[in-house]
Amino acid sequence: MLRAEQTPSRRAVNRPRFARRATLRRSLRLLGSFKYEQTDPAIFYGGVAADTADLVKDFYRDLTGRSLRGTIVLDVGGGPGYFADEFGKLDSRYLPVEPDPSEMHAAGLKVAGAVRGSGMALPFRDDAVDVCISSNVAEHVPRPWVMADEMLRVTKPGGLMVFSYTVWLGPFGGHETGPWHYLGGEYAARRYRRKQGREPKNRFGKSLFAVRAADGLEWARRTPENVEVLAVFPRYHPRWAWWLVRVPGLRELLVSNLVVVATKRTPHSACETTDFVRAG
Structure with a gap:
């Protein structure tokens, strides 16, 4: 059972703001774009970028009561910066980090402030950014949970960390x-x-590794006491199917992409936890 299930929070709500977007229509649209990932990446990543911006915007609003205006958003494994425009529309400063120079220039995009570096050793000080995200990257990293720990390290107390990855035994695990x-x-x-x-x-x-849904849940369970796991859910599923993360075995086959959303508590916050989606 997640630590987040053990102590209710005064900030807890019945469902996150993002849940209202998690419709069947959205799921079909995103899943239908996968066929373009290599033939026309702009179509695939454009749709994922818009959806990611919505996800981050909603959870940040739930967490802080504020918009993303003026925030620093660090995208770990950001490639050429497909997400830059979407976060720019939200008036945040978007910084992609990418270890592979060929990936950084793959789409001919230029993002001011783009950084070459490893997600497993982020070249940023502690508590440096308001939001740290990683989308469909963990399955390409030999030590994904080292990367997740690094993402938490560079996120400010009270900031948001969103970690999303493709589950190996799901239908898209083999890419x-x-x-x-x-x-x-x-x-x-x-x-x-x-x-x-x-x-x-x-x-x-x-460049491709077998990462299980259970691995993400285990990482969420063992986070330090100053970390609050806000939600664990299947990214591309409609809200009524989010319960799949609670079923061992079945989640490995049907949760094609797992999202873990977390925050570090501020020094003045109470020792309380929130979990929008229970995942024992």
Whole structure:
């Protein structure tokens, strides 16, 4: 059981603001864009960027009562900066961090303040940013929970951390090598190379790793006492299907993308916790 289930918070609400957006129509729209991830990334990432901005905006409003105007949003694994425009519309300062220089320039975009660096050792001081996000990156990192800890480290007390990743045993876990990843990541990579005549962009064991939904829940359980887990839910599902995160086994197959939302308590806040979606 998450620590967040053990002590109710005065700030708790029946459901997060973002839940009203989590409709079946939204789910179908986002899932339908996946086919463009490699052939036309602007379509895929454009839709994900708008949705991510809505998610962050809503949870930040729930947490602080304020808009994102004037905030610093750090995007760990931000690639070429597909999210920059959407956060710019919200009057926040968007900073992508990306370790791969080829990814930083892949779309021909230029983002002022873009930083080359590893998510597992972020080149920022403690408590540096208002919001720290990572979208569909953890499955490409050999030590994703080190990255999650780093994201918390650089987030200010009272700020927001949003960690979203693709679950390995979900339908999109193998990325372009799926659904053969169900027979093993190495097998799926070899089959892709044999059929396509080239290596997959996401190579199992090198740039693609098996991350479970249970791993995210375990990380949420073991966060320090000064960390409040606000929500754990399946990103691309309608609100009425968020209960799937509570079912071991089933969540590995059907929760295609898990989101963990957290904050660090301010020094003056009470030792209380919130959990919008229970995930025991």
